[in-house]
Amino acid sequence: MTRFLDACYRRPTDATPVWFMRQAGRYQPEYRALRARYDLLTLLRTPELAVQVTRLPKALGVDALILFADILLPLEPLGLGLHFVPGEGPVLEHPLRTVDTILGLRPFPVEEALGFVLETVRGVRAVESDLPLIGFAGAPFTLASYAIEGGGSRHYTHTKRLLYTHPHAWDHLMQVLTDITAAYLRAQVRAGAQAVQVFDSWVGALSPRTYRRAVLPHLQRLFARLADLGVPRIYFSTGTAGLLPDLQALDAEVIGVDWRVDLGRAWDLVGGAERVAIQGNLDPLALFAPPEVLAAEVRAVLDQAAGRPGHIFNLGHGILPATDPDQVRRVVDWVHAATAS
């Protein structure tokens, strides 16, 4: 139970803990069987089913569970109209495109609007005594970019245009999303989540200068509002090798990094093992390699951590749907065997 949480606090562990972003869902046959009967939003909104999906990866031998949910769920009660289009991903029916609409946004009571997520958290904790449960939310920038673009984006044209042209509206939007996210994560912890991860999946689109000005202050406020919860706070982003030195200004227990930077170098850039734990960073595509190549890739990540306490093994981004669960199981076993003390 304590291996993952100990590593978050950089305490020695009996082996390096391992879990996988997106481990609940997609690539697992048991999940696909459920999806054949229910659409994605139904699965997400039905606590009984979401509890079941959250616990599926136990069979893989992971050291933590992560809530089965979606970072975009809070955009629905904001009135943006969330849909999942098969093959295309999430689409927001009413993207934020005017300053007036943005300035009119207000936080909503998360306990009511997202009660089904909290119910899932309570449901997992009621039946699960072996593994800690990680709650999560989207980071304000990543939520804002989805809300403004209306879905995934290549250039973030609308987002950056707003940020450059209407800094007042941008800051209001970021403040509202920060307030919602803080309340949402606090509620998840009250419901039983034992750690929280903030996903800033798309913030790598920004220059360090823009990040420092338009994003980091909001993240600092968000993390400060989670500081008294007594659970580890993980900040995860991708494509941000150029931003890592700026993350020294963020008060988080764990920094998650993608595979586009050597894990050891990333750790040094965010302040080293004396300051923060690190999570990552196998390329999710390495799971498509032959086992002997995969083993070498896993070994290379572990070598970068070089036996320092505070390494949580993970991918650099979510597991892809076509991944073979046997490969995932191999990684878990190898990480544990290679680091057992």
Place this chain on the structure above:
Amino acid sequence: MTRFLDACYRRPTDATPVWFMRQAGRYQPEYRALRARYDLLTLLRTPELAVQVTRLPKALGVDALILFADILLPLEPLGLGLHFVPGEGPVLEHPLRTVDTILGLRPFPVEEALGFVLETVRGVRAVESDLPLIGFAGAPFTLASYAIEGGGSRHYTHTKRLLYTHPHAWDHLMQVLTDITAAYLRAQVRAGAQAVQVFDSWVGALSPRTYRRAVLPHLQRLFARLADLGVPRIYFSTGTAGLLPDLQALDAEVIGVDWRVDLGRAWDLVGGAERVAIQGNLDPLALFAPPEVLAAEVRAVLDQAAGRPGHIFNLGHGILPATDPDQVRRVVDWVHAATAS
């Protein structure tokens, strides 16, 4: 004439030179008028028209011209069937998906197959005496990923699978593409190109470990084969802030970086102004900001170069089609005014 070339060799200049990736085309009304009459492949393959497009950005006050061409042109004589689908970008009709097909690939004589590009180079040099002409080609990895995926890609699944599973086929493909690219750039310089840029636009998808093993040795061979040409060699990539320390092993006169890393830090990571010149790195989206915000962004890039010789001002990636040419002109004027000695 010499401002850009001097900066490439880190010699003092009368002002910081500036040019823009993708400056020839797309966002210019004169280009769009031509495109209304000719499709893209016709424009690319008709030297008389390509010469005209190459020279259009002169009106903006830039310090160098870059050949109007496309990095994927060499994939056509390789038999992959190149098309440009409006709104979707390039599509290859016959992507490389089997080891046998890849092992059967051989370099082709570039002077015959891509003679129209060389004709364009000669055509520009015959009429242009004010500005140096930059030739270019796609880097082996970026060409390989297009060839294997059949177009743009999000996860590079087929590419990474090949690289992990069939390293022998991967190396053969990279060698063939390196041979073709070296011959192609040598032919461009013989035809009159006064600098060459190698575009590794998608290599940021790789981990540093994979880059060092599967890509860098081929790049080193490519750059070695261009060393005797007596023109500056520029290596450009995006999303590669985590790979910059590895680029110290590449013998290039100039490293181009995107906006996802502070330019001054990037320069230090690739060896500093004592070793190499740097090109970049304004976010192309900054051109959509109000002029006063754009001015501050330009200033921030220049401040990072801090008066060191060897800075070539550019974007961090290509100009987007919706860009206002007046904004581009402003940037040119500001860079020159702010750095005039």
